[in-house]
Amino acid sequence: MQGKRVLLIVSGGIAAIKIPETIRRIREQGAAVRCVLTEGGAQFVTPLSLSALSEDKVYTDIFSLTDEHEMGHINLSRDADVLMVAPASADIMAKMAAGMASDLATTVLLATDKPVICAPAMNVRMWEHPATQANIQTLKARGVTFVGPEEGDMACGEYGMGRTSEPAELVAALRDFFSDVPKPLEGRHAVVTSGPTHEPIDPVRYIANRSSGKQGHAIAAALAKLGCRTTLVTGPTVLPDPAGCDVIHIESARDMLAAVEKALPADIAVCAAAVADWRTADAPGQKIKKQPDSAPPALSMVENPDILATLSAAGNKRPTLVIGFAAETDDVIANARSKRDRKGCDWIVANDVSPATGTFAGDDNTVHLITGDGEETWPRMSKADVATQLVARIAATFEAAE
Ligand SMILES: Cc1cc2nc3c(=O)[nH]c(=O)nc-3n(C[C@H](O)[C@H](O)[C@H](O)COP(=O)(O)O)c2cc1C
Numbered sequence: 001m002q003g004k005r006v007l008l009i010v011s012g013g014i015a016a017i018k019i020p021e022t023i024r025r026i027r028e029q030g031a032a033v034r035c036v037l038t039e040g041g042a043q044f045v046t047p048l049s050l051s052a053l054s055e056d057k058v059y060t061d062i063f064s065l066t067d068e069h070e071m072g073h074i075n076l077s078r079d080a081d082v083l084m085v086a087p088a089s090a091d092i093m094a095k096m097a098a099g100m101a102s103d104l105a106t107t108v109l110l111a112t113d114k115p116v117i118c119a120p121a122m123n124v125r126m127w128e129h130p131a132t133q134a135n136i137q138t139l140k141a142r143g144v145t146f147v148g149p150e151e152g153d154m155a156c157g158e159y160g161m162g163r164t165s166e167p168a169e170l171v172a173a174l175r176d177f178f179s180d181v182p183k184p185l186e187g188r189h190a191v192v193t194s195g196p197t198h199e200p201i202d203p204v205r206y207i208a209n210r211s212s213g214k215q216g217h218a219i220a221a222a223l224a225k226l227g228c229r230t231t232l233v234t235g236p237t238v239l240p241d242p243a244g245c246d247v248i249h250i251e252s253a254r255d256m257l258a259a260v261e262k263a264l265p266a267d268i269a270v271c272a273a274a275v276a277d278w279r280t281a282d283a284p285g286q287k288i289k290k291q292p293d294s295a296p297p298a299l300s301m302v303e304n305p306d307i308l309a310t311l312s313a314a315g316n317k318r319p320t321l322v323i324g325f326a327a328e329t330d331d332v333i334a335n336a337r338s339k340r341d342r343k344g345c346d347w348i349v350a351n352d353v354s355p356a357t358g359t360f361a362g363d364d365n366t367v368h369l370i371t372g373d374g375e376e377t378w379p380r381m382s383k384a385d386v387a388t389q390l391v392a393r394i395a396a397t398f399e400a401a402e
Contacts (some may be wrong), residue, residue: 001178002030007080007114009105010050012040012209014155015087015121015164018046022086022167023053026174036076039106040089049054051237062104073104077112082177085109086147087121087164090132096144097135117177119147119170124160140246147173165240173243175227183227184395187371190228191266192220193273193307195235198251201299202285206251209274212238212361215325216272218387220245223268226395229269231263235273253279260307268394269319271308274327279304312344315326320401321394326350336370347371349379 006026023033033054037047042093047058056246062073068240077083085092085105092105096118101107109116118139124260126132127149148165165173177352194216198206217239220232232245241247248259253275260269268363288297292320308324322345326336329352334349341369351357357366366380 001026001177002032003082004082004174004178006031006033006174007036007076007083007108008033008054009036009038009083009085009092009109010041010045010402011038011087011089011092011105012043013087013089013121013164014043014044016044018164019086020049020053022170023050025167025239027054027169029171029175029320031174031178031235032056034076034080036105036108038089038092038103040091049171051070059104066125074111076108077114078115081110082115082117082174083112084117084119084170084174086117088118088169090120090122090126090135092133093118093120093139097138102132112149114376115177117147117173118143118144119164119173120149120163122149122162122163122288123154123156124158127160127162128279133167142150142278144178145172145173145244146241147243148240150239157380162189176243181225184342184399185223186227188228188267188398190220190223190230190268190270191233191260191263192216192223192230192245192270193256193275195237195239195258196274197235197253197256197276197304199276199279199304200251202284202286204287207276207279208236209276210238210361211235211274211327213239213273213365215365215383215386216270216372217242219270219272219390222387222391223270223394226391228268231266233263233273235260250364253307257305257307257310260311264317264319266319267352267398269311270323270325270390271311272325272349273307275307276304282343292384306343308345309343312346318334319347323347323349323390323394327353329354333368333375336368337375338369349386 026033034056035050035058037060051058058325095106100108128373131308138382150163151161152163193212196209198208200206220230224230231243232247250256281300283301312322324345326339326348328335334347340348345360352369365383369376
C-alpha cells in the first residue's frame with residue numbers, strides 16, 4: 001500500500017472509536033489517510049484524534065470557505081485512490097443509495113468516480129431492516145464493495161449481525177484492493193453455494209446438518225480475490241459475509257435452488273453447500289404440540305431438489321465449469337467418482353467428513369479432486385488453502401481454454 005491514498009469517511013456509530021487504531025494500521029502499511037468526519041461521527045471520535053493520527057487536516061464542513069478554497073469537496077476524492085466509509089452508518093448508506101448530498105461526506109461520495117468500500121456497523125435490527133438491506137443491494141449493484149459486518153455482541157447489549165469488522169480486517173480489505181495480484185477471472189461470474197440448509201418441521205423446528213460453511217465461504221472469497229464476480233448463496237452460518245461477494249442468505253434447499261437459478265448465467269458453479277437430501281412432506285403452519293399419552297409424531301420425508309444435478313443439466317444455462325462437493329464417511333474416492341458420473345458435473349471435490357476427522361467444524365480439510373482426467377489427493381491443509389488451490393486450478397482451466 002506504499003504511496004497509496006485512502007479517503008476515510010467516518011460516520012456516526014459507536015464503532016467510530018475503532019477508527020484511530022485503523023488509521024494507525026493503514027499508515028503502518030505505507031498509505032496516507034485523510035479523514036472526512038460526519039456530524040454524527042464527531043459525537044464518537046474527535047477531529048483532533050483523527051487529525052493527530054492521520055497527520056492531516058480532518059474535513060467536516062461542506063460550507064467551510066477555507067476548506068473549499070484550499071481543497072474543495074471535489075478534490076477530496078480526486079486526490080484519493082479509494083474511499084472507505086468506516087463505520088458506515090445505516091443513515092449514510094441510505095443517503096448514498098438515494099443519491100443525497102446533504103453534508104460533506106455524502107457530497108464527496110456522490111461526486112466521486114473512485115472505488116468505494118463500506119464497512120457497515122449498526123444494531124442487528126437496523127441491519128436486518130428491509131430498508132437497510134435494499135440500500136445495500138442498490139450500492140452493491142453500483143459497484144460498492146463491503147467489508148463485514150460480523151455477528152457478535154454489540155455495544156447496545158444485544159447479539160447479532162451488525163458489528164463492524166476489526167481494524168485488521170479493514171486494513172486487509174484495503175491491502176486486497178491495492179494488491180497487484182493478477183485477476184485472471186475478471187469478467188467471469190461464479191455462483192457458490194455454502195453452509196447447511198434448514199428444512200422446517202414446523203414454524204419453530206427444523207432439520208439441519210453440521211456444515212459450518214467455512215469451505216464454501218473460503219472458495220467464494222478466493223474467487224472474488226481473483227477478480228471473479230461472485231454470488232454466494234449460503235444457508236444459515238455464523239460466518240461473516242466474505243468481502244467482495246454478492247451474498248444471498250437462504251434457509252431451505254428449495255430457496256437455495258431458486259436463488260442459484262436466479263443468479264444464472266454463470267461461468268462457474270461451485271456447489272459446496274451441504275444441502276439436505278430430504279425435507280418433511282408437509283410442515284404445518286402451527287407448532288406441533290406434544291400430546292400427553294400419545295406417540296411422537298412420525299415425520300414423513302420427501303426428496304429435495306438436487307441443485308448440482310439441476311445445474312449440470314441446465315442446457316444453455318449450464319455454467320461452463322460445474323464443481324460439486326462430496327462429503328463422504330466411507331469409500332470416499334469411489335463414492336465421489338460415482339457421484340460425478342451420476343450428477344453430470346465436471347469436477348468433484350471429495351472429503352472425508354467422519355466425526356474423527358473434525359472436518360465439518362474444523363479449519364482444515366483433506367480433499368481429493370476428481371476430474372475427467374483422473375483423481376488427485378491433496379495433502380491436509382487449511383480450508384483457505386484448499387480454496388486458493390482450487391480457484392487457481394479453475395483460473396488455469398479457463399486460461400487454457402482461451
Ligand atoms: C449512542 C449512539 C450510538 C449509535 N450507533 C449507531 C451505529 O452503530 N450505527 C448506525 O448506523 N447508527 C448509529 N447511531 C445513530 C446515528 O448516529 C444517526 O443515525 C446519525 O444520524 C448518523 O449520522 P451520519 O450517518 O451522518 O454520521 C447511534 C446513535 C447513538 C446516539
